[in-house]
Amino acid sequence: MAQSISLHQTLDIGEEKSILVKFVAPHCSGCVTIKPLLEQLTREQSEVLHLVEIDITEEPELAMELDVRSVPTVALFKQEQELGRLVGLQPKKHYANLVQQAV
Numbered sequence: 368m369a370q371s372i373s374l375h376q377t378l379d380i381g382e383e384k385s386i387l388v389k390f391v392a393p394h395c396s397g398c399v400t401i402k403p404l405l406e407q408l409t410r411e412q413s414e415v416l417h418l419v420e421i422d423i424t425e426e427p428e429l430a431m432e433l434d435v436r437s438v439p440t441v442a443l444f445k446q447e448q449e450l451g452r453l454v455g456l457q458p459k460k461h462y463a464n465l466v467q468q469a470v
Contacts, residue, residue: 384417385450385469390430390440392423397456398439404459405441408466416469443468 389405391398409418423430423438433442433449442452443465451465 384415386444387416387418387466387469388442388444389418389420390423390433390435390438390442391420392438395438400456401439401441401462404462408462412466412469416466441465445469 387405387409389398389401405418409416421429423435429435435442437454439456440452440454441462443450450468453461453465
């Protein structure tokens with residue numbers, strides 16, 4: 368299950384895991400649509416991947432800092448480096464490909 372915390376807290380989870388960050392907003396129906404998919408993909412790779420949800424209305428400075436302009440945006444981080452990003456609702460295979468970068 369996704370947690371609502373800031374990215375800076377997220378990056379403290381540990382260097383051994385990649386972090387899949389889902390940027391959301393209350394008005395975003397696409398964010399609701401992809402939630403079960405991202406949770407499933409994260410469960411399948413739980414030894415190397417952690418899922419975090421960040422509401423851009425609660426963290427607007429963070430959204431600006433990371434150039435998040437629309438939701439849903441899903442970004443993969445490893446050791447504080449962004450490895451990939453998907454913006455908007457995408458086909459399942461695109462999320463699966465992004466998650467595979469964490470392996």
